[in-house]
Amino acid sequence: MGRYILFRAAASVPVLIGITIIVFVILSLIPGDPATAILGSYATPENVARLNAQLGLDRPLVQRYFIWLGNLLQGDLGRSFSLNRPVIDEILERFNATLILSGLAFVMCSVLGILAGVISATRQYGLADKLITFSVLVGISVPSFFLGMMMILYFAVNLRWVPASGMYALYGGGDLPDLLHHLVMPATALAVVATGVVARMSRSAMLEVLRLDFIRTARAKGVRERRVITRHALRYAIVSILPVLGLQAGFVLSGAVYIEIVFQWPGIGRMLVDAILTRDIMLVQGGVLFVAACYVLFNIIVDLAQLWLDPRLGR
Amino acid sequence: MMVRFAKRILRNRLAGFGAGLLLMVTGLCLVTPFLGLPDPNVISTADRFSLPFEDGFVLGADHLGRDILSRLLWGTRLSLAVGLTAALIAALIGSLIGILAGFFGGKLDDLLMRSVDVLMAFPYILLALAIVAVLGPGLMNALIAVAIVNIPFFARNVRGVTLVIARSDYIAAARLSGRGSISLLLFEVVPNLWSVIIVAFSTTVGWMILETAGLSFLGLGSQPPQSDLGSMLGEGRAALITNPHTSVIPGLMIFVIVMGINLLGDGVRDALDPRLAKGTLQRSSPVTQVLRTGQPAPVDTQSTLDVAGLSTEFRVDKNPLRAVRDVSFSLNGGECLAIVGESGSGKSVTALSITGLVASPPAVITSGTVGFRGRDLFSEPFDVLRDLRGRRIAYIFQDPLSTLHPLLTVGAQLAEAMVTHDPRLTKPVLRRRAISLLEDVRIANPEHIMMSYPHALSGGMRQRIGIAMALANDPDIIIADEPTTALDVTVQAQVLRILDDLRRQKGVGLIFISHDLNVVSQISDRIAVMYAGQIVECGPSRDVLEQPAHPYTRALLASSPQIGAGGGLPKPIDGGLPRPDDLPAGCAFAARCEMATDICSASAVELRGSASREVRCVKWEAANG
Numbered sequence: 001m002g003r004y005i006l007f008r009a010a011a012s013v014p015v016l017i018g019i020t021i022i023v024f025v026i027l028s029l030i031p032g033d034p035a036t037a038i039l040g041s042y043a044t045p046e047n048v049a050r051l052n053a054q055l056g057l058d059r060p061l062v063q064r065y066f067i068w069l070g071n072l073l074q075g076d077l078g079r080s081f082s083l084n085r086p087v088i089d090e091i092l093e094r095f096n097a098t099l100i101l102s103g104l105a106f107v108m109c110s111v112l113g114i115l116a117g118v119i120s121a122t123r124q125y126g127l128a129d130k131l132i133t134f135s136v137l138v139g140i141s142v143p144s145f146f147l148g149m150m151m152i153l154y155f156a157v158n159l160r161w162v163p164a165s166g167m168y169a170l171y172g173g174g175d176l177p178d179l180l181h182h183l184v185m186p187a188t189a190l191a192v193v194a195t196g197v198v199a200r201m202s203r204s205a206m207l208e209v210l211r212l213d214f215i216r217t218a219r220a221k222g223v224r225e226r227r228v229i230t231r232h233a234l235r236y237a238i239v240s241i242l243p244v245l246g247l248q249a250g251f252v253l254s255g256a257v258y259i260e261i262v263f264q265w266p267g268i269g270r271m272l273v274d275a276i277l278t279r280d281i282m283l284v285q286g287g288v289l290f291v292a293a294c295y296v297l298f299n300i301i302v303d304l305a306q307l308w309l310d311p312r313l314g315r
Numbered sequence: 316m317m318v319r320f321a322k323r324i325l326r327n328r329l330a331g332f333g334a335g336l337l338l339m340v341t342g343l344c345l346v347t348p349f350l351g352l353p354d355p356n357v358i359s360t361a362d363r364f365s366l367p368f369e370d371g372f373v374l375g376a377d378h379l380g381r382d383i384l385s386r387l388l389w390g391t392r393l394s395l396a397v398g399l400t401a402a403l404i405a406a407l408i409g410s411l412i413g414i415l416a417g418f419f420g421g422k423l424d425d426l427l428m429r430s431v432d433v434l435m436a437f438p439y440i441l442l443a444l445a446i447v448a449v450l451g452p453g454l455m456n457a458l459i460a461v462a463i464v465n466i467p468f469f470a471r472n473v474r475g476v477t478l479v480i481a482r483s484d485y486i487a488a489a490r491l492s493g494r495g496s497i498s499l500l501l502f503e504v505v506p507n508l509w510s511v512i513i514v515a516f517s518t519t520v521g522w523m524i525l526e527t528a529g530l531s532f533l534g535l536g537s538q539p540p541q542s543d544l545g546s547m548l549g550e551g552r553a554a555l556i557t558n559p560h561t562s563v564i565p566g567l568m569i570f571v572i573v574m575g576i577n578l579l580g581d582g583v584r585d586a587l588d589p590r591l592a593k594g595t596l597q598r599s600s601p602v603t604q605v606l607r608t609g610q611p612a613p614v615d616t617q618s619t620l621d622v623a624g625l626s627t628e629f630r631v632d633k634n635p636l637r638a639v640r641d642v643s644f645s646l647n648g649g650e651c652l653a654i655v656g657e658s659g660s661g662k663s664v665t666a667l668s669i670t671g672l673v674a675s676p677p678a679v680i681t682s683g684t685v686g687f688r689g690r691d692l693f694s695e696p697f698d699v700l701r702d703l704r705g706r707r708i709a710y711i712f713q714d715p716l717s718t719l720h721p722l723l724t725v726g727a728q729l730a731e732a733m734v735t736h737d738p739r740l741t742k743p744v745l746r747r748r749a750i751s752l753l754e755d756v757r758i759a760n761p762e763h764i765m766m767s768y769p770h771a772l773s774g775g776m777r778q779r780i781g782i783a784m785a786l787a788n789d790p791d792i793i794i795a796d797e798p799t800t801a802l803d804v805t806v807q808a809q810v811l812r813i814l815d816d817l818r819r820q821k822g823v824g825l826i827f828i829s830h831d832l833n834v835v836s837q838i839s840d841r842i843a844v845m846y847a848g849q850i851v852e853c854g855p856s857r858d859v860l861e862q863p864a865h866p867y868t869r870a871l872l873a874s875s876p877q878i879g880a881g882g883g884l885p886k887p888i889d890g891g892l893p894r895p896d897d898l899p900a901g902c903a904f905a906a907r908c909e910m911a912t913d914i915c916s917a918s919a920v921e922l923r924g925s926a927s928r929e930v931r932c933v934k935w936e937a938a939n940g
Binding site: 026296 | 437438444452525533670705718770
């Protein structure tokens with residue numbers, strides 16, 4: 001087991017390196033001169049050249065990559081010119097908000113998705129199955145940003161149940177109930193599509209498992225059907241549902257962009273969109289790299305969970 | 316071919332609905348220029364936020380007083396065009412990568428697939444954002460970003476299928492015959508890839524339309540004055556609370572388009588991927604459906620288990636597959652009844668029908684009774700039957716690798732067999748009993764085996780665990796369905812020995828199912844020979860083996876190798892079983908029988924003889940009166 005963890009972690013190193021290369025290269029390809037962008041179009045050529053040297057932009061690409069990578073490993077992602085502060089500080093400050101939002105959405109889509117899939121599979125072609133299948137279809141077809149806007153109209157404006165935007169109340173908020181009050185709507189909007197995908201996959205995974213021989217064995221032992229479903233069928237189906245959950249983690253992590261815009265949630269997604277619009281390359285670079293690395297790490301955890309659940313793997 | 320495919324898609328009502336939605340939307344898009352709508356970009360501040368059906372605006376006007384209907388239709392045109400173009404680009408490039416990687420393999424495959432892996436390590440939307448960040452905001456750039464992001468999906472799927480084709484014997488033979496790679500690729504590989512590409516396309520095109528709309532919504536896609544559905548929604552957001560119609564209308568349009576694509580896409584996938592189609596992926600209910608006509612006959616109270624007139628069929632197509640037809644037998648404690656026949660003769664279905672374990676749907680028990688200690692199991696509520704399963708009537712299955720749960724330890728599975736029927740058992744008791752069960756089936760180090768998973772054990776060991784599990788509650792009846800077939804000969808003998816000892820020492824009634832008369836002869840008291848779902852001969856083992864009365868029994872004996880018999884090579888039985896959905900009116904074996912005459916096929920043949928010896932054969936009937 002320990003060896004497998006090491007092996008798995010080592011296997012993700014090339015992927016992480018690949019990510020840094022892609023992030024670095026594509027963002028170095030950006031047309032135009034960052035120094036000119038920073039200093040504005042009235043800058044003198046001398047000033048531009050001096051800033052380029054200061055930023056190390058006059059060196060060859062490969063050399064710049066390794067300098068950048070070296071800084072990266074020391075936690076230095078460069079400086080955002082639009083915010084005039086280190087990129088890493090901005091990211092760390094905002095990452096909490098994104099993590100809370102997508103974390104809750106991920107838990108929601110896993111739990112509700114699997115639950116819906118299991119119910120759907122065990123009542124195949126029954127009323128519950130038809131309702132769930134239809135809701136899933138609607139869920140995966142509705143754009144999350146549109147759904148978010150409609151939720152604001154209905155739950156925040158019409159019913160006044162929850163605030164329409166932000167993470168905390170402006171005055172007097174800041175505690176956990178206040179956070180949850182703000183969080184529930186954006187997290188739901190973010191989770192809907194992922195829940196649909198998980199429910200679909202869980203349904204077909206369960207249907208496959210319920211046909212297998214060991215399910216018949218459990219029934220032949222006289223095991224109650226509820227337990228056949230949970231302990232025997234779901235236990236096995238989870239192993240094939242897990243990779244889908246891994247994918248959905250990426251989806252909620254990056255799909256948070258839309259939700260953060262719609263609900264004015266102070267997370268990384270909103271930061272990224274602002275950075276792209278102001279052409280703050282360092283900030284984009286840092287943000288993309290950070291989120292992608294989180295996703296890779298999360299997938300290592302998914303792999304290990306799979307190993308833990310299925311003793312046949314990793315031998 | 317195309318027509319049949321289209322029909323198959325449209326047979327699915329939802330897919331038809333989806334196709335209808337899409338046809339309507341594309342139809343509207345096509346006629347948009349001829350509808351005489353106002354220019355979508357003409358600003359008229361006086362008409363700001365006109366409501367639908369107000370001032371001549373069918374769907375109202377937006378924050379600049381522009382006609383929403385006109386903008387909606389032009390925007391839909393743009394969104395559909397961009398989404399479809401992105402999908403086509405992704406499909407083209409992705410498939411090309413997949414084909415090259417899968418067909419040529421080696422270093423090229425490594426390089427391409429590693430790159431694809433790295434692309435896939437990015438969350439989907441994040442990568443699109445990064446690409447737009449590089450290229451700058453704009454509709455064309457959003458299109459490129461969305462296409463790139465979807466390339467890996469096509470590449471992976473197409474590569475998988477290409478790999479299978481490229482490694483097929485057929486391609487190997489064609490290569491040997493000197494055909495060049497290019498010709499093989501173009502004429503043998505590519506034509507077989509259409510279905511995977513279409514499936515991948517139908518899966519992703521909806522996402523791509525959503526994704527481009529999303530980028531436009533963020534202000535990174537289409538730039539004013541040009542606008543697609545996403546940017547309409549993005550502009551509408553500013554006035555969401557005061558004038559919701561400006562955002563609801565474009566949002567609904569995106570929803571309708573994507574929903575239509577998803578509905579149609581599901582239909583396409585069902586039609587192209589038969590494994591996903593309805594019917595094959597059916598869940599089995601905990602008990603076989605029983606649909607008997609009329610009042611079931613009272614059951615025999617004399618024997619422990621009494622099966623009478625049992626018929627089970629599978630309702631798959633129009634004609635039911637009649638797997639078990641009017642089977643009757645009885646069994647007492649300490650006895651061993653063997654049920655023998657070729658695969659497909661209905662012996663396993665008979666065994667599983669006894670406690671309603673045949674997967675249902677599609678199985679239905681259409682007649683007969685299973686009497687256990689005088690009670691008809693099919694008339695009892697499910698909980699009574701469930702409680703008997705494993706406690707009074709236990710099963711041993713053929714292949715213990717697939718019949719034991721692969722993710723639970725041996726100990727957990729043994730303990731479950733016991734605790735299911737006695738929830739008061741504590742962990743230490745369960746553990747002690749499980750160990751002694753494993754000792755009963757002669758497993759040497761039970762403590763260690765308890766903690767093992769089935770895949771780590773040998774076939775013989777697994778089968779012994781299957782037996783231990785069946786013994787867990789000291790049942791009255793054990794039904795062993797080909798318990799030795801998956802094992803090699805020496806292990807077979809050990810397992811038979813264990814089973815034989817058990818029934819003698821514990822007085823268990825054993826139903827032993829096998830296709831192998833040699834195995835059966837070592838253990839059974841009585842033999843029932845099954846053919847095409849019926850018992851064709853039944854009697855004491857020695858009589859059946861030494862004086863087989865039915866031609867099928869004789870053929871079966873002649874077909875099995877016998878040590879020291881000196882009768883030459885085993886003689887296979889010519890022909891095959893009749894189709895269970897098209898059984899002959901007369902004797903089912905007549906078509907393969909050397910002795911058959913017209914009279915055999917004339918009418919149904921009854922099982923005749925005394926209680927100790929029954930035969931279903933016209934000739935035997937005539938000879939023995």
